[in-house]
Amino acid sequence: MFKTTSYIELNQQALIENVKFLKELIGRDIKFSSVVKGNAYGHGIEQFIPMAEAAGIDHFSVYSGDEAYRVFKASSDQPEIMIMGWMDPEAMEWAIKNGIGFWIFETERLDKALEIAKKLRCKAKIHIEVETGMNRTGLSNTSLNYVTKKIIENPDYFILDGLCTHYAGAESVANYVRVNRQISRFNKISKKFQTLGLKPTYRHTACSAAALNYPKTRMDLVRIGIAQYGLWPSAETFIQYIHGKVARFDPLNRIISWKSEIISIKKVKEGEFISYGTTYLAQEEKLIAVIPVGYSHGFSRMLSNQGRVLIHGQRVGVIGMVNMNMIIADITSIPDVNIGDEVVIVGKQGELEISISSFSEISNLVNYELLARLPERTNRIVIHQKY
Numbered sequence: 001m002f003k004t005t006s007y008i009e010l011n012q013q014a015l016i017e018n019v020k021f022l023k024e025l026i027g028r029d030i031k032f033s034s035v036v037k038g039n040a041y042g043h044g045i046e047q048f049i050p051m052a053e054a055a056g057i058d059h060f061s062v063y064s065g066d067e068a069y070r071v072f073k074a075s076s077d078q079p080e081i082m083i084m085g086w087m088d089p090e091a092m093e094w095a096i097k098n099g100i101g102f103w104i105f106e107t108e109r110l111d112k113a114l115e116i117a118k119k120l121r122c123k124a125k126i127h128i129e130v131e132t133g134m135n136r137t138g139l140s141n142t143s144l145n146y147v148t149k150k151i152i153e154n155p156d157y158f159i160l161d162g163l164c165t166h167y168a169g170a171e172s173v174a175n176y177v178r179v180n181r182q183i184s185r186f187n188k189i190s191k192k193f194q195t196l197g198l199k200p201t202y203r204h205t206a207c208s209a210a211a212l213n214y215p216k217t218r219m220d221l222v223r224i225g226i227a228q229y230g231l232w233p234s235a236e237t238f239i240q241y242i243h244g245k246v247a248r249f250d251p252l253n254r255i256i257s258w259k260s261e262i263i264s265i266k267k268v269k270e271g272e273f274i275s276y277g278t279t280y281l282a283q284e285e286k287l288i289a290v291i292p293v294g295y296s297h298g299f300s301r302m303l304s305n306q307g308r309v310l311i312h313g314q315r316v317g318v319i320g321m322v323n324m325n326m327i328i329a330d331i332t333s334i335p336d337v338n339i340g341d342e343v344v345i346v347g348k349q350g351e352l353e354i355s356i357s358s359f360s361e362i363s364n365l366v367n368y369e370l371l372a373r374l375p376e377r378t379n380r381i382v383i384h385q386k387y
């Protein structure tokens with residue numbers, strides 16, 4: 001197909017170093033599951049899976065059946081795959097047939113899994129998600145009694161691959177009491193499983209923030225999303241990490257860069273409005289550059305008159321409204337700009353860098369949301385040089 005109007009660069013070396021750093025910090029004996037839901041946080045499942053395998057990853061977590069299928073197709077080393085959310089019965093059948101694990105958070109799902117496992121004459125790989133205080137998905141105590149009974153009665157049809165839960169905001173110290181309460185509830189349930197003779201392969205509860213800030217949540221497996229992509233779950237998490245360290249540098253490296261190019265340049269007279277409406281008035285003669293990226297490409301409309309891009313190694317402002325397919329940058333202060341010159345939306349150019357977090361602070365989008373909004377169709381290329 002033809003090139004898209006902007007492209008995403010993914011740095012293989014950065015991922016290798018992030019995984020190495022995280023595995024060493026968390027513990028090499030703990031299974032590292034790479035969370036690749038949301039199209040691998042916008043990085044692109046098809047591109048990211050081979051990169052992750054090259055970095056030594058052999059376990060992936062996704063949200064849904066369709067994502068699991070894409071991971072399955074993109075992988076070459078037969079990794080373990082775990083579905084943390086929803087799938088339709090057809091996908092469940094495929095998952096069971098292919099040894100793909102999935103979370104049970106409703107008794108009906110367990111019944112369905114048993115029905116399919118019996119039909120296929122094979123074992124369903126299940127993870128029991130328990131409610132500990134997040135109050136989202138997760139089995140409450142009464143449902144747990146039903147579920148444990150079913151598992152014990154059907155050893156030929158279930159592999160108890162996991163016992164798990166998720167924390168309600170481990171990235172903020174404001175939730176400290178709540179998270180600790182969740183940890184102790186989980187441990188209580190884990191003990192109960194032991195008493196019943198149920199031995200899950202993995203007890204797992206930690207996302208990036210929990211794995212970093214609450215070591216006792218690491219257990220047998222950690223589910224690492226945002227941190228492997230080189231971003232901290234929150235500024236707080238980073239501050240907590242570097243606190244007391246002598247070398248105060250960020251050990252994580254961003255994998256993603258997002259780039260485009262200038263497609264049109266023109267002068268605008270003093271006193272004219274630029275782009276839709278009257279949000280930007282040229283108070284002097286302006287030289288503007290048009291960049292073919294807009295909110296349909298993931299450049300939020302909230303960055304109207306606020307965003308920044310890099311051109312010729314200089315930071316310049318986005319002026320006027322963000323359009324569906326275009327933004328306008330003020331290049332009045334930069335000499336000799338030409339059509340076709342590179343524009344960096346996220347990433348480095350010369351000495352300067354636009355980070356995802358600087359970007360998301362302006363727009364009030366957290367790192368996660370900004371990444372997840374990058375469209376699947378945008379071209380993605382993998383680069384191997386040092387960043």
Ligand SMILES: *Cc1c(COP(=O)(O)O)cnc(C)c1O
Nearest residue numbers: 035084166207208223224225226
């Ligand atoms: C998204 C998700 C994770 C990973 O979270 P990060 O903060 O990106 O590390 C872990 N567990 C569950 C259940 C999730 O939905």
